[in-house]
Amino acid sequence: AQSVTQLGSHVSVSEGALVLLRCNYSSSVPPYLFWYVQYPNQGLQLLLKYTTGATLVKGINGFEAEFKKSETSFHLTKPSAHMSDAAEYFCAVTGGRRGGSNYKLTFGKGTLLTVNP
Amino acid sequence: NAGVTQTPKFQVLKTGQSMTLQCAQDMNHEYMSWYRQDPGMGLRLIHYSVGAGITDQGEVPNGYNVSRSTTEDFPLRLLSAAPSQTSVYFCASSPDSRTLTPEAFFGQGTRLTVV
Numbered sequence: 602a603q604s605v606t607q608l609g610s611h612v613s614v615s616e617g618a619l620v621l622l623r624c625n626y627s628s629s630v631p632p633y634l635f636w637y638v639q640y641p642n643q644g645l646q647l648l649l650k651y652t653t654g655a656t657l658v659k660g661i662n663g664f665e666a667e668f669k670k671s672e673t674s675f676h677l678t679k680p681s682a683h684m685s686d687a688a689e690y691f692c693a694v695t696g697g698r699r700g701g702s703n704y705k706l707t708f709g710k711g712t713l714l715t716v717n718p
Numbered sequence: 719n720a721g722v723t724q725t726p727k728f729q730v731l732k733t734g735q736s737m738t739l740q741c742a743q744d745m746n747h748e749y750m751s752w753y754r755q756d757p758g759m760g761l762r763l764i765h766y767s768v769g770a771g772i773t774d775q776g777e778v779p780n781g782y783n784v785s786r787s788t789t790e791d792f793p794l795r796l797l798s799a800a801p802s803q804t805s806v807y808f809c810a811s812s813p814d815s816r817t818l819t820p821e822a823f824f825g826q827g828t829r830l831t832v833v
Binding site: 605610637643691706 | 821826
C-alpha cells in the first residue's frame with residue numbers, strides 16, 4: 602500500500618521567490634513518483650516524474666524535484682516563482698516497476714500555490 | 719492527438735437519476751482509471767481497468783459501475799445519483815509500468831452537480 606502526505610494545503614510566495622512544495626510518501630516497493638499541476642477548471646498536467654536513475658529530476662516550467670529515499674521525500678522546487686505558477690499541485694505515487702500497479706495512483710491532498718506580485 | 723477525452727464537461731442531475739460519463743483514449747494504453755476530486759481530498763480512485771474486459775474497484779466504488787469492452791473506452795455509470803456524488807470526475811489512462819513513460823494522462827474532467 603502507498604500513501605502520500607503533502608505538507609501545507611496552501612503556500613503563498615512572492616513573485617521571484619523560491620517555491621518549495623513538500624511531499625512525503627510511503628511505499629512497500631520502490632515507487633514511481635509524480636508531480637502534477639492543475640490550473641483552474643482544467644485537468645491534471647504532468648510536471649515531472651521519478652522512475653529510476655538520477656534522483657534529481659527536472660520538469661517543465663523550471664520545476665525540479667529530488668527523490669530522497671532515506672527521507673521518503675520528493676519535494677518540488679522552483680528557484681524563482683512566476684505569476685503563471687499559481688495553481689494547485691499534486692504529488693502522487695504508484696507501485697513502480699516491481700509493483701506493477703501503474704493504474705493506481707495514490708494522490709496527496711494537494712497544495713494550492715499563490716504567487717503575490 | 720486527442721489523448722483522453724471526457725464528455726460531458728458539465729452535468730446537473732436530480733437525485734435518483736442515472737447517467738453515464740464517457741471516457742475515450744487514443745494512445746492504446748492498457749490501463750484506465752476513474753478518479754473523483756473533492757476539495758481538500760485530492761483525487762480518489764473509483765474504479766480501474768487493466769485491459770479490455772477487466773475491471774476492479776478502487777477506494778470509493780460505491781454507487782458507480784464501469785465496464786471496458788474496448789481498449790479505447792471506459793464509461794462510468796452512476797446508478798442512482800446522490801448529492802454526495804457531486805464532484806469533479808477525471809478519467810486517466812496509462813501504459814504498462816515497464817515502459818519508459820509510465821505516467822498517467824488525464825482528461826479535462828466532468829463537473830457533476832446532483833441536486
